Amino acid sequence: MSKILKVGIVGVGGISNTHLPGWKASPHAEIVAGCDLREDILPDWGKDHDVKKLTSNPSDLFNDPDIDIIDVCVPNMYHAPLSIAALEAGKHVICEKPLAPKPSDIQKMIDARNKSGKLLMTAQHFRFQGNSKAMKAEIDQGTLGDIYHARSWMLRRWAIPTGSGFILKKNSGGGPCIDIGVHILDLTLWFMGNPNPVAVSGVAAAPLAKQDGSFTGWGHSEIPKEFDVEDYAAAFVRFENGATLVLEVSWLMHHRTTGEDMQMWLYGTKAGCHWPKCEFLWDDKENKSFEEKELKNFPETLEAHAQECVEFAQAIVDGAPSPVPPEQSKQVMSILDGIYQSQSAGKEVRIDQ
Numbered sequence: 001m002s003k004i005l006k007v008g009i010v011g012v013g014g015i016s017n018t019h020l021p022g023w024k025a026s027p028h029a030e031i032v033a034g035c036d037l038r039e040d041i042l043p044d045w046g047k048d049h050d051v052k053k054l055t056s057n058p059s060d061l062f063n064d065p066d067i068d069i070i071d072v073c074v075p076n077m078y079h080a081p082l083s084i085a086a087l088e089a090g091k092h093v094i095c096e097k098p099l100a101p102k103p104s105d106i107q108k109m110i111d112a113r114n115k116s117g118k119l120l121m122t123a124q125h126f127r128f129q130g131n132s133k134a135m136k137a138e139i140d141q142g143t144l145g146d147i148y149h150a151r152s153w154m155l156r157r158w159a160i161p162t163g164s165g166f167i168l169k170k171n172s173g174g175g176p177c178i179d180i181g182v183h184i185l186d187l188t189l190w191f192m193g194n195p196n197p198v199a200v201s202g203v204a205a206a207p208l209a210k211q212d213g214s215f216t217g218w219g220h221s222e223i224p225k226e227f228d229v230e231d232y233a234a235a236f237v238r239f240e241n242g243a244t245l246v247l248e249v250s251w252l253m254h255h256r257t258t259g260e261d262m263q264m265w266l267y268g269t270k271a272g273c274h275w276p277k278c279e280f281l282w283d284d285k286e287n288k289s290f291e292e293k294e295l296k297n298f299p300e301t302l303e304a305h306a307q308e309c310v311e312f313a314q315a316i317v318d319g320a321p322s323p324v325p326p327e328q329s330k331q332v333m334s335i336l337d338g339i340y341q342s343q344s345a346g347k348e349v350r351i352d353q
């Protein structure tokens with residue numbers, strides 16, 4: 001029986017609740033500590049999860065020799081400093097998405113990971129759904145041939161998360177471009193085999209959220225006046241291998257969806273496919289017919305946020321690579337950061353990796 005890895009969560013707010021079932025289900029991990037700047041929520045959280053070590057100072061967790069894994073669940077702008085401090089203290093780190101809003105900060109996290117010899121993983125939970133795993137396996141068999149174009153979108157009709165961790169640039173680093181763009185883009189690049197992006201032409205603006213009193217946020221909460229990020233973004237991306245991608249994301253748009261419309265098409269030289277349907281389309285040249293198949297047998301998984309925690313602990317125990325390497329997250333963020341740069345420049349920008 002291998003050692004049970006002890007986990008400390010930094011930031012016991014919304015998303016941490018989706019990680020807890022994973023730590024509880026893992027045969028290799030156990031949650032032992034929680035940290036949050038809000039001391040008022042810690043006692044109840046500790047009671048609910050039977051966790052005794054509670055603190056408002058993240059360093060207490062980093063300096064605790066008993067703790068092996070730090071789970072970073074705070075707003076985006078604090079991911080890099082906390083993850084780097086945890087790695088420097090010799091902890092493995094799983095960090096919520098986006099790893100950091102700036103690619104240069106992700107590079108600093110990679111440097112800290114390299115020095116520490118520990119694992120660093122981005123919590124990109126969509127990769128851990130059964131349908132994503134099945135589609136990745138099928139694509140990796142070469143079913144699509146060379147993927148030369150992709151179309152990806154994640155569009156909400158009326159769902160701005162109005163918390164200050166999301167709508168103030170100083171906390172989030174940006175709006176839906178990095179909040180939800182990071183989900184669909186990470187998944188798309190992963191399916192494409194993570195080609196190297198070289199140029200982006202993009203737009204990021206707030207045509208609806210800044211209209212006086214016309215719109216509300218998630219659950220009809222007020223959009224704070226201080227809202228200073230975009231409400232939609234769109235981009236055309238070129239990759240080193242010649243492939244291209246069209247990306248569209250929004251928290252607020254007059255789009256036909258009850259909640260969220262998240263999908264992608266990948267087009268290859270042998271076939272095309274759609275996620276999340278897991279539908280593959282191709283031509284049978286001999287019979288001159290259009291063919292299609294839908295993948296039906298998905299690997300069984302826990303809910304995806306829980307599954308990613310289980311697989312992170314498993315990778316540590318197995319001495320395996322990070323299930324979501326930070327190098328791939330840097331690639332994703334260089335595109336999303338490129339959208340903001342292109343918006344400012346008013347033209348296509350080159351991406352420096």
Ligand SMILES: NC(=O)c1ccc[n+]([C@@H]2O[C@H](COP(=O)([O-])OP(=O)(O)OC[C@H]3O[C@@H](n4cnc5c(N)ncnc54)[C@H](O)[C@@H]3O)[C@@H](O)[C@H]2O)c1
Pocket residue numbers: 010011012013014015016035036037038058073074075076078096097098123125163165179
């Ligand atoms: N993967 C997903 O599906 C998903 C969904 C929502 C949010 N997220 C990500 O999770 C992160 C947190 O979002 P959330 O919805 O849980 O926010 P939240 O506001 O509900 O929780 C964040 C918690 O962190 C605490 N905190 C802030 N700064 C801190 C610090 N320096 N040290 C310790 N505690 C600190 C806050 O007091 C709060 O309790 C964000 O990066 C967000 O992008 C991911």
